[in-house]
Amino acid sequence: MENLLNNIEEITLMGPGPSCVDPSVLDALSKSTLGHLDPSFIKIMDAIKEQLKTLLHTENQLTIPMSGTGSSGMETAFVNLVEQGDPVLILINGVFGMRMQDVASRLGADVDTLEFEWGTPVVVDEVKAALSKKDYKIVAVVHAETSTGVKNPVPEIGALLKGSNAIYLVDAVTSFGGIEIRLDEWGIDVLYSGTQKCLSCPPGLSPVSFSEKAVDAIKNRQSKVPNWYLDLAMIINYWEGATRAYHHTAPINMLYGLYQALYLILEEGEGAVYKRHMDNHLLLANGLADLGINMLVDESCRLPMLNSVHIPEGADDAGVRSALLKDHQIEIGAGLGPLAGKIWRIGLMGHTARPENVEKLLGALKGIL
């Protein structure tokens, strides 16, 4: 019988995620599986919580990886907090803000949105105006819009919300591990991320963090969380305390991978990791400029790890991406929604953010175009 796994090529992953994975993280995945209640495994769980708290700059006790991909983190954030008719404000300037709106609406929230042009950031003054008109239970924003490459003003929105009753909910799927996040200082109450972006671990887990205020809101719900799998009130009892109560079987080997991925970031040093992302972003942006390829997003709010570029006139969108993949073993991403066919998305996330990858891509693009 043919085994398809023998044909897997090594691809330089320069799309919107997954990103390249360090060999030691791949090795970690293949360590011997332990039981989900084994004391040695519980030590690893405890260590992961501490690693996440350190990198997010938070004291939140409820800081754990959920057993699903980044989108399950979004689901976790809303399903644990939203009850029928709760007023929620969602700030939208890309696909992932829209996804938040869909997730919250399905759960019965009364969703208001503020929308901003794709490729531009959320405007803080407009948020301020909206907050002066209505009290919201939740205000939600995406830190790094993976669909456009825009960094939203998360600390500034947090400052607006200080002292209010609103729960501040932030999508950090693409930002975590690539740019600084100071969860407590910025007043974030709920944050979720994914492993396959700047953490450079394969997809499959979603780190989340909930403040005491958010945990209190969960405890004071009138109705049960309408999602057994993601119910934090039960999951806490597996991740915390002296006796760990079985909820569901944790994805053991994926958690080994996350531990190792976080270990590498802490070993390199948080500051050095962010600098590496920025340095390689600048190297890429300059190199692309030399090829006549322009960035979509204004420099003031550009993400280092997700570079949206205008497809040069005359270039065949799918053809170029396909040639990069087939002839150069490089993956880059297509545009989504209104930006489909107009932009490419070039990721420099985690282990991908290295000069040799930037140079490889620039050389390949030069040859193709």
Add this chain to the structure above:
Amino acid sequence: MENLLNNIEEITLMGPGPSCVDPSVLDALSKSTLGHLDPSFIKIMDAIKEQLKTLLHTENQLTIPMSGTGSSGMETAFVNLVEQGDPVLILINGVFGMRMQDVASRLGADVDTLEFEWGTPVVVDEVKAALSKKDYKIVAVVHAETSTGVKNPVPEIGALLKGSNAIYLVDAVTSFGGIEIRLDEWGIDVLYSGTQKCLSCPPGLSPVSFSEKAVDAIKNRQSKVPNWYLDLAMIINYWEGATRAYHHTAPINMLYGLYQALYLILEEGEGAVYKRHMDNHLLLANGLADLGINMLVDESCRLPMLNSVHIPEGADDAGVRSALLKDHQIEIGAGLGPLAGKIWRIGLMGHTARPENVEKLLGALKGIL
């Protein structure tokens, strides 16, 4: 910095899951990560669907692994089908039947239950009587009750439901890969499983299969599925068709592992795999009898892969399990719910079901007791 992954010991996993993992499956996990829309990866996705269909004996097009552990499969099954007030009958004789009741109730189903003593099977005549009194949208049962070691009469209940409008929903988390499942022949409409039991892949994925009747029920919903992450109407568009639409980033490396785990079962041969489970179960049961340790479940409905045994008089439940783990690197499971402190659960799932493991456990138990 200390790295906890260096301390991971190889444990013989003889509990209720996770089970031992073949080295080639661990190797598969550490293959180079591909993009979730890479044509080579889509080939692997297509192959996994075919592997699952072959082993489940089904033509169901919607046969895919969900991006979460077995419990996310249970959530998927109910959340896609249940709407407010839908009448659901759940047959309960252990923890996982109770979990179904909780999951369905949270989603607003009108749940009736038939309960049977833990350690005994569902009684088909009682189900027949219940079905004659009321029309149900869903009838749900656990094939292999992991909490007790009982095999429920899934084909017989399916025969009762033939020709009715009810959707027949079966939990095959522990049965799939260890005993035969003939999905189409038995009239099952919705089935979910987990990877970490008899498929012998680490935890993290949940294979599911939905019949045409179940898919039609999803298409005819009045309300949106109140769970974006598990909404099959969207997920289908990623797993089927010529253009694969991004929904969430699939857990790439875990899917490599599942592919390899299913590959091994197909290579060994389905019949040989089931026989290996039964042979090792008999070897264990006989060896335990020699030690004066008795099975909880009657021979007529005993599962080969999950052996519940009475804790011998005078033996210290936690002490024995701890000695097995620390001194012999063997994990077995404790009892749950009303059976806590009364039974041990000895798993012979997938790669664990080998004579050398049975002999190792028997020898260790003999020494400790």
